[in-house]
Ligand SMILES: Cc1cc2nc3c(=O)[nH]c(=O)nc-3n(C[C@H](O)[C@H](O)[C@H](O)COP(=O)(O)OP(=O)(O)OC[C@H]3O[C@@H](n4cnc5c(N)ncnc54)[C@H](O)[C@@H]3O)c2cc1C
């Protein structure tokens with residue numbers, strides 16, 4: 001059978017942006033397979049209201065598993081519930097977003113289903129009815145095609161890679177049994193500062209490097225991010241190691257991999273390990289005083305010069321452009 | 325405390341990737357191999373826990389070719405007690421197949437903790453640890469950057485988008501290590517000498533059927549050469565115009 005199950009993610013009862021992406025990716029695959037898309041929503045009672053909107057991005061049905069224990073991520077319960085849905089539904093593929101939660105959930109689910117897994121996938125194709133996944137390996141230094149040969153395959157899709165359009169499917173909500181299991185319990189989620197966007201999920205990322213000369217000057221980066229509306233602040237490893245910024249903001253081989261629509265690198269030289277984390281951004285802008293900095297080799301647009309003059313001006317012009 | 329750490333032999337992160345003639349694998353000529361960096365955090369954590377408990381054993385297990393012995397020696401040099409090579413000519417691309425072979429080795433081993441790196445830097449799968457946990461029916465927390473253990477119970481922290489999850493579990497458990505969990509030690513000369521005398525067992529990996537296979541490996545498409553818009557703050561208006569009119573990101 002050629003239906004696709006998209007496992008979504010919510011926080012505080014609101015579906016995450018990546019949940020729309022994963023349903024949309026499932027829609028594309030299901031259309032290629034000639035099948036239907038079911039979206040699975042797991043959350044506290046009342047989460048069905050959020051799930052009802054998923055028809056718009058391609059869900060034929062929305063399976064809602066409600067349990068007080070599912071208010072936050074409950075690894076074992078979510079896996080057991082998703083596995084039960086897969087066993088009942090006869091799917092050819094299960095898609096999950098490759099977020100912190102998805103990276104935890106997808107392998108457990110694959111093992112529970114005895115299904116092969118492809119992670120952090122950037123494209124999915126069908127070859128002879130089987131799923132072939134395109135995925136970066138060696139920290140983005142090579143691209144692998146992984147052929148999954150089994151009745152059901154599990155695939156985690158890289159955030160910001162599928163841009164949801166309008167699908168206008170029914171998205172009929174059906175309640176399914178929440179299977180409660182809890183070998184581990186998420187006791188608490190310590191939230192980062194209110195409204196703080198994560199680099200891995202933001203559509204615009206403004207990153208600063210050692211060229212900023214000190215942590216106090218990151219206000220320049222934060223202000224530029226604000227001027228863009230909703231942009232996340234990123235950092236090079238040099239400034240994370242120096243303690244100027246938290247590790248959560250590090251972009252690169254030992255930090256996060258980001259694929260935003262726009263990546264602005266300010267005072268970052270463009271070391272290969274940094275490039276590994278941001279090379280797949282749609283548009284790259286670099287600001288650096290050294291015209292030979294390697295970052296300019298991957299940048300679509302570069303400005304050579306002193307960031308302390310350029311960034312305030314850019315902040316002003318962006319704010320103007322967005323207001324006008 | 326009896327602790328197992330699964331370690332992978334991976335190409336050095338500085339490796340310049342070239343594709344082998346078969347079009348599906350890395351050309352290994354001249355490539356230096358290392359102990360997967362995330363596994364170093366797992367090894368370090370195991371050593372600290374063993375030493376804090378004052379008794380116990382740390383075992384490292386690597387599935388791979390004969391050369392995985394060298395990977396195990398690096399861990400032995402850090403202070404691990406013994407090693408096991410689960411021999412396979414090459415590590416399959418099917419993470420679940422690898423997990424099953426490791427689970428078969430770990431099952432019934434009486435481990436209080438089974439540690440992994442959060443991911444291998446070659447395949448970047450993030451998968452084998454939680455898969456093994458599921459196969460063994462053990463509690464599992466992935467990508468942890470902080471760990472407290474007290475009387476058979478544990479609390480770990482893991483970074484998620486926009487926050488930190490605090491997760492409780494009971495031992496025995498499977499944990500996967502993120503950077504920041506600890507600072508891995510450099511093996512001292514004494515450790516390197518001692519490692520030569522520590523036991524390494526080798527047995528065939530119990531690899532079953534493989535359901536994920538690499539059909540092609542290629543270098544990523546080069547980014548089109550960009551352009552320098554101009555110099556200094558005067559170039560800003562032109563940049564903004566391009567972002568709006570050409571790149572359409574505003
Ligand atoms: C195993 C390994 C893993 C690594 N992982 C990562 C990773 O995940 N992420 C990462 O980022 N790095 C990583 N690195 C480190 C990487 O090699 C670089 O050291 C690091 O990216 C450099 O950071 P930077 O560009 O901020 O600093 P620098 O290389 O020092 O560059 C600073 C730049 O600022 C420019 N500049 C200075 N003053 C000004 C000014 N006034 N105006 C404009 N420009 C100015 C300079 O011209 C220079 O290009 C890793 C390294 C190793 C070995």
Ligand SMILES: Nc1ncnc2c1ncn2[C@@H]1O[C@H](COP(=O)(O)O)[C@@H](O)[C@H]1O
Nearest residue numbers: 330331387440441443444449450451452
């Ligand atoms: N061939 C292997 N032998 C031993 N451990 C492995 C092997 N492959 C992966 N692992 C472990 O699983 C972790 C995650 O790997 P991966 O799922 O491949 O990203 C690694 O950090 C290792 O701890």
